[in-house]
Amino acid sequence: MKNKHWEAIHEVYTKMEKLCGRSLYTPEDSLYAGSDDLQQGVEVPQADSHISGGTSDDIVKIRAELRTKLDFLRATLEEQYSERDTYLVLFPIVAQIDELIQTNFLRAMQTSWPLLQKELFQIDNAGEVFYEILDDILLKPQTPVFIYEVYYFCLRYGFRGRYESDPVKVIGYLKKLQARLQQEALPIPHAETEEMGRIRPFGSPYWNYLVTAGVLVVVYFLFLLLGTYM
Structure with a gap:
């Protein structure tokens, strides 16, 4: 089921990468290198990802296509997740779409972008x-792992929000999410496995036969006693 959700998310990001003309994924080496440079006061050059030649009609078309894909993603999520968890998955993706469009597309055009976050969630401060x-959610271990994965995914695909000029903060969140995901992926502890192994023989056919034989012996002696007194 999770693969179906990721396929729907992949369609949204494929559309955005096509729009931006480049991959949005930030390699880990580049991410950490940029952090070190900023800490040392070195200016990090930004990739030129502006798109030129667009029109207002293009914006309307792009927005409609992305909204359709988001509606499909929401419907897919609602098949498995609660309304709250669906929101927690959908929100960061919508926030990233708005950020990417404004920082990559609108710089090359004199036009506006009606915020999807405003339409879907009635806010304008998604960053x-x-x-x-x-x-x-980092304080709530009961949060579905998929939600942690989506937030990690969005940060690795370039979302910055209020930390646009502070990659060190972004890296800190990535490390927290990595730790959470690694924790969720831990195997069953060895001691617990041994305990389960000790319990398992009680459900074996041999044990069932032994219990049945014992019951039959007791019943047999009861009949003998009844026959003696009668």
């Missing part, structure tokens, strides 16, 4: 809310 939600 702040993204990290507020992330802080909250």
Whole structure:
């Protein structure tokens, strides 16, 4: 089922990468290198990903296509997740779409972008809310792993929000998410496995036969006693 959800997310990001004309994924080496350079006061050059030649009609078309894909993603998520968890998955993706369009597309055009976050969630500060939600779910171990994966995915694909000029903060969140995902992937502890192994023989056919034989012996002696007194 999770693969179906990732396929729907992949369609959204494929559309955005086509729009931006480049891969949005940030290699780990580049991410950490940029952090070190900023800490040392070195200016890090930004990739030129502006798109030229677009029109207002293009914006309307692009927005409609992305909205359709988001509606499909929401419907796919609602098949398995609660309304709250569906929101927690959908929100960071919508926040990233708005950020990417504004920082990559609109710089080359004199036009506006009606925020999807405003239409879908009635907010216009997703760059702040993204990290507020992330802080909250990192404190809640009952959060579905898929939600952690989506937030990690969005950060690796370039979302910055209020930390646009502070990659060190972004790396800190990535490390927290990595730790959470690694924790969720831990195998069953060895001691617990041994305990399960000790319990398992009680359900074996041999044990069942032994219990049945014991019951039959007891019943047999009861009949003998009854026959003696009668």
